[in-house]
Amino acid sequence: MVQTNISSPSNFNCGGEDTCPPLPQHTYSSPFPLQAPPLLSAPRLAVQAVLKRTASGERTSHALVKRFMSNTKQQKPTLTGQRFKTRKRDEKEKFEPSLFRDAIVQGLEEAGDDLEAASRFLDVSSSKLDYRRYADTLFDILVAGGMLAPGGSLLDDGDKTKVTRTSVCLFSAEEDLEAIRRFAQVICKLLRRYKYLEKCLEEEFKKLLMYLKGFTESEQNKLAMFTAVLLGGGHLPASVLGSLFTDSNIKEGLSAAFSAKLFRSWIVEKDMHSVTIALKRSNMDKRLPELFPANKRDIEHLTAYFTEAGLPELASFLRAQQSLGTRMEMQKELQEKLQEGTPVKEVMLFLREEMKKNEISEARAAVLIWTSVMSCVEWNKKEELVTEQAIKHLKQYAPLFAAFTSQPQSELALLLKVQEYCYDNIHFMKTFQKIIVLFYKADILSEETILKWHSSAHAAKGKTVFLDQTKKFVEWLQNAEEESDSEED
Template sequence: MKHLIRRYKYLEKGFEEEIKKLLLFLKGFTESERNKLAMLTGILLANGNLSASILSSLFNENLVKEGVSACFAVKLFKSWLSEKDINSVAASLRKVGMDNRLMELFPANKRSCEHFSKYFTDAGLKELSDFARNQQSIGARKELQKELQDQMSRGDPLKDIIVYVREEIKKNNISEQTMIGLIWSSVMSSVEWNKKEELVTEQAIKHLKQYSPLLKAFTSQGLSELTLLLKIQEYCYDNIHFMKAFQKIVVLLYKADVLSEEAILKWYNEAHQAKGKSVFLEQMKKFVEWLKNAEEESESEEEEAD
């Protein structure tokens, strides 16, 4: 059949449409027939005879309400995943925008990540439930970042933004490290940057000074500080006008108590990325020496006090 469809390309669309129609009438089949059809559909998906767009039929309200869709999906995905790995399945789902719609296999009152995860994990499809959870997390992060940018563009008070972010961390179970990355991206995306290198540094310092309390609120852990440093490094490397601004940004955030001496030294000594490494390490050299000297002086003062 695969060769036939390949040979006569026009058959492909017609075949998919027929399968879509067939799936709408699942209630007309016995359970045994549904299971066989699910297994066959999974194999056809794995072989590339069908696109994952046929899954849209399973979102039919009546099929969903009676639990037929979810039950059929279990058999279908088991069959599909016995032929292909989760990455291949995920790619097929993404290709037709089905990756974010799997929750629709359940009625609205059960359309939660927890329910989906339990249902498919219990059915032996943990890979699929992990994938769906990850997709939801990505979706939530995208929405959160957009909302953050909107709040910044509107000039909402920082205390309100901080409250919003804390609620989102709790609601979506987002780590502080992930959140500081999102905040950094939002802060840097909320402004139109000057194209002139000599002016952009000044603009960046002014902008980041304004948002340093927000960054400070979500760098309570050393790992979060390190994450932020790596994000800054990445940003300055990817945006060439910022190459010379790196050191000034780090010093500003150090003075604003966003970045600690420990985090900066750790980044400098071992945790930096390869991107622009030589340029940024050179920029930071004098400041790091100053930090080390200050640390030594502090230690010797403590010893004298003892």
């Protein structure tokens, strides 16, 4: 700290020595050493001026000086327009399917006709090439030999120095099911190794089936067999067939022709039962008629088409599906008539007309009547009350049941349906025996049918309970039959 004395100079004169008294001498503590005027900076000169102007003798605080100095500091320049370096994890890789295609095509061409070498190349290349990102390009190459444009045509860069197509693909394979199976193993190995490609393959086939018009007939045949092999192996769901229901493919007959080739190979790979199960799981079984134009969806045309194509099993399946749909409509209409209280005679006439028109057997009609009669009532939840309610309800429809149980097959079908219903509805477990007795007394069920059911023709559902319930009644029937036989003798 520098002590500074401020006093009047000796040569200072205010007009006379006696008129101007000397200035009082004060001592100030300054945080800055005073130097000769030429060497002082502008801020420090300002401080000195403040100190000189303080004539009252009061000490200027150190905080005031510090604040003044901070306000007079020169501002540092700020940087503008600087660039921040993007982190590596935030950098987006360019989407370049053509480079991916070139790498895959080159590797497959080097493998040639050796499918094992092609599989090894695809397995090794997964560490260098992004299969997850370019899955659609990968499957385009394996199926068509190159990248597909919308519509099914192959993309061409126009660069003749590059090889953009490969002969190691499905469309270059022989049009033979065994050859298609061998090529399918390349895809299957890839799917087993990289599970995430399964969904990508599903999306690829949805696209391919829409592009049928862009493929040749031979390519369509190979694609149909290839699809059947993958469906049979469980590598594709049957829901991919939904792409066949496009208007353009249906109008030109491509969907029907493709499906015939596909089903023929699919049944060879598995069997008709497995095919129908797969179709039902994907809700495709009811949509098969939609593969044809609207004016060709009748059951006669469908069965004739598939029978001629060498698919009698599929024709039978379609006929059964048609019959099932007809029966459901018939049951719905029958139930409405019963709820409206339509007289039994009118109901009989309606059923006979429907049976004749739709070729429905009497046994199926008897089962339909039972289902409709039992579904048009809200049953009591108490077991002790539901029996009385059921017997009372069934009595009024006894003539209807009797009219459609004129054959032993119809009686047995009805009896088995009653057994199934009482087993599935627990409140009816103890009602079964009384229903059988009612039907026997109303001449709906004969004693021969009841005895046959009890001895061997019963279903497995609840057989122990129901056989025990009807044991005394069956014994009574047997004794009555023996007595009648002895009387005749």
